[in-house]
Amino acid sequence: MSPYDPSAFPAFAVTVDLVVLTVRRHALCALVVRRGEPPFQGRWALPGGFVRGDEDLAEAAARELSEETGLCAHDPLSPEPGNGAHLEQLATYGEPGRDPRMRVVSVAHLALSPDLPAPRAGGDANSARWAPVAELLNQEGGFAREDEQPAQLAFDHARILADGVERARSKIEYSSLATAFCPPEFTVGELRRVYEAVWGVALDPRNFHRKVTGTPGFLVPSGGTTTRQGGRPAQLFRAGGATVLNPPMLRPEV
Amino acid sequence: MSPYDPSAFPAFAVTVDLVVLTVRRHALCALVVRRGEPPFQGRWALPGGFVRGDEDLAEAAARELSEETGLCAHDPLSPEPGNGAHLEQLATYGEPGRDPRMRVVSVAHLALSPDLPAPRAGGDANSARWAPVAELLNQEGGFAREDEQPAQLAFDHARILADGVERARSKIEYSSLATAFCPPEFTVGELRRVYEAVWGVALDPRNFHRKVTGTPGFLVPSGGTTTRQGGRPAQLFRAGGATVLNPPMLRPEV
DNA sequence: ATCATAGTCGTCTGCTTGACGATAAACACT
DNA sequence: AGTGTTTATCGTCAAGCAGACGACTATGAT
Numbered sequence: 005m006s007p008y009d010p011s012a013f014p015a016f017a018v019t020v021d022l023v024v025l026t027v028r029r030h031a032l033c034a035l036v037v038r039r040g041e042p043p044f045q046g047r048w049a050l051p052g053g054f055v056r057g058d059e060d061l062a063e064a065a066a067r068e069l070s071e072e073t074g075l076c077a078h079d080p081l082s083p084e085p086g087n088g089a090h091l092e093q094l095a096t097y098g099e100p101g102r103d104p105r106m107r108v109v110s111v112a113h114l115a116l117s118p119d120l121p122a123p124r125a126g127g128d129a130n131s132a133r134w135a136p137v138a139e140l141l142n143q144e145g146g147f148a149r150e151d152e153q154p155a156q157l158a159f160d161h162a163r164i165l166a167d168g169v170e171r172a173r174s175k176i177e178y179s180s181l182a183t184a185f186c187p188p189e190f191t192v193g194e195l196r197r198v199y200e201a202v203w204g205v206a207l208d209p210r211n212f213h214r215k216v217t218g219t220p221g222f223l224v225p226s227g228g229t230t231t232r233q234g235g236r237p238a239q240l241f242r243a244g245g246a247t248v249l250n251p252p253m254l255r256p257e258v
Numbered sequence: 259m260s261p262y263d264p265s266a267f268p269a270f271a272v273t274v275d276l277v278v279l280t281v282r283r284h285a286l287c288a289l290v291v292r293r294g295e296p297p298f299q300g301r302w303a304l305p306g307g308f309v310r311g312d313e314d315l316a317e318a319a320a321r322e323l324s325e326e327t328g329l330c331a332h333d334p335l336s337p338e339p340g341n342g343a344h345l346e347q348l349a350t351y352g353e354p355g356r357d358p359r360m361r362v363v364s365v366a367h368l369a370l371s372p373d374l375p376a377p378r379a380g381g382d383a384n385s386a387r388w389a390p391v392a393e394l395l396n397q398e399g400g401f402a403r404e405d406e407q408p409a410q411l412a413f414d415h416a417r418i419l420a421d422g423v424e425r426a427r428s429k430i431e432y433s434s435l436a437t438a439f440c441p442p443e444f445t446v447g448e449l450r451r452v453y454e455a456v457w458g459v460a461l462d463p464r465n466f467h468r469k470v471t472g473t474p475g476f477l478v479p480s481g482g483t484t485t486r487q488g489g490r491p492a493q494l495f496r497a498g499g500a501t502v503l504n505p506p507m508l509r510p511e512v
Numbered sequence: 513a514t515c516a517t518a519g520t521c522g523t524c525t526g527c528t529t530g531a532c533g534a535t536a537a538a539c540a541c542t
Numbered sequence: 543a544g545t546g547t548t549t550a551t552c553g554t555c556a557a558g559c560a561g562a563c564g565a566c567t568a569t570g571a572t
Binding site: 012013014015016017018054055056057058059060061093095096097098099100107109111252 | 266267268269270271272308309310311312313314315347349350351352353354361363365506
Binding site: 191192210233237238 | 549
């Protein structure tokens with residue numbers, strides 16, 4: 005069979021963009037990099053890059069994630085925590101004109117990672133940072149000072165980020181995905197603070213404890229205890245094999 | 259600013275593929291079309307086509323849906339039933355080699371429609387049909403006869419279809435999306451049969467009735483009644499404004 | 513008239529949740 | 543050592559919801 009006539013369809017550039025989320029200091033944060041070239045030079049943007057000619061979309065996303073953070077993505081289907089982050093496809097954005105240079109279709113991916121020491125962009129230290137999503141999405145209450153208004157994200161990345169955050173918020177309701185924000189061993193209180201940061205609400209520690217310890221397969225005790233959060237020593241857990249939470253964790257009204 | 263150097267990145271073809279689902283004769287069915295040219299000539303495939311150079315992805319999906327079925331897609335954000343089908347982006351598939359001719363990235367979309375009289379493909383009557391998904395996915399119990407084994411779907415369309423079906427199955431749990439399978443006016447029993455067909459389970463008519471009529475905003479009575487299902491006349495409803503179901507409809511265990 | 517079919521209203525029981533009291537075990541002070 | 547603060551963990555109680563299922567209603571078919 006002969007290949008298509010290349011003039012029979014328009015040629016697209018295909019990129020992957022990453023919404024990398026983590027929880028730092030009780031706030032949901034996203035990884036953003038500063039653009040070094042036009043368009044949107046100097047503005048913050050989501051990390052990403054072109055898909056190579058011989059690369060699957062998931063491979064390209066894992067490669068970009070590794071290049072930007074050093075994280076090793078693990079397959080969502082085999083949930084061993086390890087040092088890896090959770091990585092899944094989010095959505096695809098292909099509006100004509102979203103990149104002023106040419107027709108670009110971007111396959112956005114969502115990555116959830118434990119808190120990392122510091123972002124490392126390609127050698128350049130101050131060209132990447134963890135920014136609270138409340139700032140990036142211009143939600144009220146997200147600014148330490150009035151004049152701290154950050155520039156809008158480049159391209160349609162604010163929309164992509166909002167979709168990623170919404171995916172994360174809804175997915176921790178009915179899955180054990182919140183453990184992807186935690187280190188390999190964590191306490192019930194640390195897991196609760198993940199939920200509180202992602203949802204932006206306060207949860208009752210006693211009911212939360214009852215819920216997560218009472219859901220079979222969600223948490224398995226690792227044996228040790230820790231006092232790193234202060235107060236009474238807390239039991240350490242690992243993520244269990246369960247991936248779906250049934251019944252789900254209920255997000256409080258507004 | 260100058261455009262990219264076209265040799266700096268690989269060129270892709272971008273297509274949209276459609277998983278169009280409906281409920282016919284108590285079975286969940288998908289629209290498939292017969293391929294008229296290689297590769298996979300003569301095999302069944304999901305409808306789809308190239309994205310045009312000036313077209314958004316959602317536009318392309320709506321255009322293809324209209325060309326294949328005559329349905330008018332309505333925006334998921336403005337849920338007026340009308341004559342339109344629900345249309346949303348599903349996922350994107352871009353594995354190298356998924357199309358043997360060239361590098362193609364396909365943005366799959368999911369469409370849910372009420373039962374239609376007959377599929378109309380581009381003029382050709384027997385080149386499109388509604389096929390039970392149980393057949394297409396080779397699940398047991400899906401065949402009327404032993405020898406009715408259908409050919410595998412072309413490309414990676416079986417995987418795409420499976421993802422679309424799983425999306426539909428999970429989404430009717432916590433949203434009012436099941437009404438997209440119903441005509442503008444429908445009875446509680448008809449809506450229940452939608453759930454039963456999509457999930458492949460039997461639901462208690464009394465508990466189902468209590469649940470859907472007790473969820474505010476899910477259904478609004480239209481005033482009329484009908485006996486088109488036989489038995490006692492049933493009240494007719496329209497889809498209400500609510501889009502999320504809280505608490506969700508619970509899918510019975512296996 | 514009788515039956516079959518489908519729709520609708522109730523009841524009861526067990527489970528889950530939300531609100532919240534009480535206790536336990538660490539650390540930081542004085 | 544004692545006191546306060548912080549966090550973790552266990553228990554109790556009432557309200558709400560779901561599953562199982564009985565009872566009744568209104569139509570068409572025989």
